[in-house]
Every structure is written in C-alpha cells, then in structure tokens.
C-alpha cells in the first residue's frame with residue numbers, strides 16, 4: 001500500500017449544496033488535506049467536492065497524493081430519490097455501484113477511506129449490513145479503497161463487526177457527545193483495536209458543556225476560543241475531529257489548534273466536564 005498522508009483534521013462537506021465546490025476549494029486553500037463526503041445527495045454534493053479537488057489540483061496548490069479522501073455508502077433509508085445505485089439490485093451490487101459513482105464524482109481511482117454510513121438497524125447487524133461490509137471488503141481487496149470504516153455505530157455493533165470482519169474497520173465516525181464523556185466507551189474500544197475515532201458535531205452537540213466557566217478559563221489561559229479548546233481536546237485524547245465550517249476565519253482557527261497542546265490536567269478536566 002502506498003503511504004498515505006497522516007491527516008489530523010477532516011473538512012466535512014455536508015449541507016453545503018450550491019456552495020459545496022467553493023467552500024471545499026476554500027478549505028483546501030486554507031490548508032485542510034482531509035476531506036469527508038458521502039454519496040448521499042440528500043445531505044452532500046459529492047460531485048461538487050470532486051470539482052473542488054480537480055480545481056485545486058489544476059491550480060497547483062495540492063496534488064492527489066497530498067489528500068486523504070473519505071466517502072461513504074448509504075443505505076436507501078438514508079437517501080432521497082437521487083440514488084447512486086439501483087434500489088432493486090442486491091446490496092452488494094448497490095455498494096459496487098455507489099463506490100464506482102464516488103470514484104467518478106471525486107475524479108480518483110482510489111479512495112483513502114470508505115465508510116458504511118450507518119448500519120441498517122439500531123441494534124445488531126442485519127444481513128444487509130454484512131452484505132454491504134463484504135462488498136466493501138471486496139473493494140478493499142481490489143485496491144480501490146485503502147481503509148474501511150463505519151459511522152453512526154454503537155459499541156455493541158462495532159464489537160460484532162470487529163469479531164466477524166475479514167478486513168477490520170480502521171475508522172469509526174460518530175456524533176460525539178460530551179455528556180457521554182465524549183463517547184469514551186467507544187473511543188476506548190477503538191484505541192484497543194487500532195481504530196481511529198472520528199468525532200463530528202463536536203461544537204453543535206455540546207453547546208451547554210462548551211459554555212461552562214471551567215472551559216472558558218482554559219480558553220483564556222491559552223488565548224484561544226472555546227471552540228478551539230474543544231477541537232484541541234479531541235486531538236489530545238486521540239480523536240480525528242471533523243469541522244464543516246463555512247467561514248474562512250473559522251477554517252484558519254480550526255487548523256490553528258494543531259499548533260498548541262493542552263496540559264494533561266486540562267484534558268482530564270474537560271473529559272470530566274459533563275460528568276459532574
């Protein structure tokens with residue numbers, strides 16, 4: 001396997017509609033090298049992400065090898081009428097069709113990370129989930145996806161997947177709630193199984209915790225914003241954070257968190273914030 005860039009922050013491309021190309025290009029310009037998307041037209045415009053990537057490459061400020069590209073297979077339940085596959089086809093064929101369409105949208109021959117957007121049911125893994133995972137394993141075997149992962153997954157589902165998967169998941173992408181100790185139980189399982197935990201909704205799902213005076217004090221001490229402290233905290237506990245900011249200043253502020261560290265007692269304090 002070719003060595004891939006080690007990304008420390010992912011730029012998420014959901015909900016940008018007609019602004020997807022401009023904002024993705026702006027994010028690349030500001031220095032993001034990891035891009036998260038999905039072949040789910042309801043929330044993402046994957047083809048526009050691809051156009052941003054081609055434009056950035058053509059303008060010469062990135063090469064394909066600098067980039068970490070991640071996309072997802074989404075079951076029909078999570079889609080609208082704009083499906084990237086034939087809904088009457090077996091799930092294994094749907095995955096292959098969705099993946100082929102992602103390669104086309106993104107103008108690449110290889111995806112760095114291919115995720116199952118979420119299991120088809122809340123508890124356990126159904127036959128369709130296994131059919132999708134086996135098809136993803138075949139894509140990995142063919143060399144068209146370097147790494148596989150799963151999103152919106154419970155600890156129990158992740159354990160099941162790891163027990164039976166031939167190609168192990170290397171990423172988990174979940175909504176990260178501070179009130180659940182920042183998804184601590186899944187993060188612990190991930191670190192024991194060489195899985196990188198990707199957290200999303202880090203700011204939007206944790207507004208109350210982010211307003212706590214302890215956090216404001218830490219932000220003042222580092223001369224950073226509370227949002228920056230939250231993102232830095234996620235890095236210090238080993239997460240790969242996502243941001244989908246639409247604002248160039250916030251893009252810079254988000255990337256700036258790579259340039260400082262929190263003290264261990266501050267990390268501990270933030271981890272415990274919602275528990276008290």
Ligand SMILES: NC(=O)c1ccc[n+]([C@@H]2O[C@H](COP(=O)([O-])OP(=O)(O)OC[C@H]3O[C@@H](n4cnc5c(N)ncnc54)[C@H](OP(=O)(O)O)[C@@H]3O)[C@@H](O)[C@H]2O)c1
Nearest residue numbers: 012013014036151200201227242243244245246247250253
């Ligand atoms: N797997 C899944 O099911 C799933 C679900 C949801 C999201 N995701 C992925 O995760 C990505 C991120 O989504 P998200 O839910 O985390 O939310 P988001 O869309 O990134 O929203 C983040 C919010 O935080 C603000 N923000 C960002 N940086 C800031 C800063 N430095 N200071 C102040 N405000 C800041 C943004 O406002 P401004 O725009 O004004 O900066 C925005 O309101 C998505 O684009 C998608 O790729 C995946």
